[in-house]
Amino acid sequence: MYLLQIEVFGPLGQFNLQEIDRGGVQGDPALADYFVLFGPPGVGKGTQAERLKKGFNLAHVSTGDLFRDHLKRETELGKLAKSYMDRGALVPDDVTIGMVRERMKEPDTWNGMLLDGFPRTIAQAESLDDLLAERGERLKQVLFINAPKPVLLARLGNRLSCRQCGAIYNANTQPPKVPGVCDVCGGEVYQRADDRPEVQLRRIDVYLEQTMPLADYYEGRGLLTKIDGEQSIDEVYESLRQVVERAK
Ligand code: AP5
Ligand code: MG
Ligand code: ZN
Numbered sequence: 148m149y150l151l152q153i154e155v156f157g158p159l160g161q162f163n164l165q166e167i168d169r170g171g172v173q174g175d176p177a178l179a180d181y182f183v184l185f186g187p188p189g190v191g192k193g194t195q196a197e198r199l200k201k202g203f204n205l206a207h208v209s210t211g212d213l214f215r216d217h218l219k220r221e222t223e224l225g226k227l228a229k230s231y232m233d234r235g236a237l238v239p240d241d242v243t244i245g246m247v248r249e250r251m252k253e254p255d256t257w258n259g260m261l262l263d264g265f266p267r268t269i270a271q272a273e274s275l276d277d278l279l280a281e282r283g284e285r286l287k288q289v290l291f292i293n294a295p296k297p298v299l300l301a302r303l304g305n306r307l308s309c310r311q312c313g314a315i316y317n318a319n320t321q322p323p324k325v326p327g328v329c330d331v332c333g334g335e336v337y338q339r340a341d342d343r344p345e346v347q348l349r350r351i352d353v354y355l356e357q358t359m360p361l362a363d364y365y366e367g368r369g370l371l372t373k374i375d376g377e378q379s380i381d382e383v384y385e386s387l388r389q390v391v392e393r394a395k
Contacts, residue, residue, distance in 0.1 A: 179284055180205055180259030180395060183266070183275075185361065186292035188350045189303035190376040191383055194315050195292065196263045198384050203391060206255040209263040212313050213246055214238065215339075219310070232341050235349030237267055237357060244274045251278055267358045272365075288394045289365040290387055294376035296351060303347045310335045 184192040193209060200207040214232060217225030231238045247265055266272040279285050307316040311334025316323050323329060323336050341350060365371040374386045
């Protein structure tokens with residue numbers, strides 16, 4: 148249990164210290180709302196980020212989406228990223244960190260953001276600490292959504308994405324109303340190149356080797372909250388919503 152001490156005015160205008168149960172997550176109201184959505188490929192980070200973004204009015208910063216946007220625009224960065232993404236490898240840290248640094252200059256990130264798919268290495272986590280420290284901020288929580296490998300593979304194997312707006316669908320459980328057409332923007336719904344079976348497996352291996360150690364990194368700093376990603380989309384959202392609400 149986490150007790151927050153607040154100052155309240157007594158009947159005679161004097162200060163009293165009162166303790167409030169914040170229910171297990173230590174939030175610092177003085178900080179803006181910087182959260183990391185952490186977890187393996189296909190666990191539902193993007194799905195949940197879109198919901199949380201609306202619920203809490205936070206910027207959604209997905210490094211995967213940013214790379215895919217560069218790919219679509221055929222920028223140099225996009226061409227470089229593609230060579231790594233197509234084989235399920237991580238894009239080099241300096242490139243990824245530079246891209247996040249640029250994204251964080253946009254004013255929608257100043258009140259807080261949901262980082263999705265970043266950081267993925269200890270070097271990225273340390274850079275994020277620095278980027279936030281530059282604006283006098285630090286992370287409030289790392290929301291670790293987890294699920295076993297067979298669940299991840301089933302989700303990735305059926306995932307469909309909108310090429311235009313990035314909306315996420317599932318051929319089995321959440322298909323678009325008109326096949327191949329995005330409900331939100333009318334764009335083309337397609338299967339991501341890195342959702343091919345052999346690349347899915349590689350991405351999960353890369354996650355286990357290079358990204359999973361970050362869970363200990365954040366647990367050691369008292370920032371990690373574990374969420375059961377096997378639950379339904381609504382149930383995962385409710386678990387996340389409660390943590391974010393308390394951490395605010
Ligand atoms: P990225 O785009 O971040 O991919 P990822 O981490 O592999 O995660 P996914 O987007 O595949 O899964 P998700 O957790 O968002 O699941 P989703 O919500 O879509 O990265 C792609 C590549 O870019 C990397 O491989 C790397 O090359 C590069 N990259 C990105 N960031 C990088 C970084 N920081 N450093 C270096 N390289 C980087 O859901 C999946 C499916 O499951 C959907 O169909 C959805 O409908 C369904 N679903 C979701 N939740 C549930 C649920 N609770 N129940 C049932 N179905 C569900
Ligand atoms: Mg995603
Ligand atoms: Zn769309």
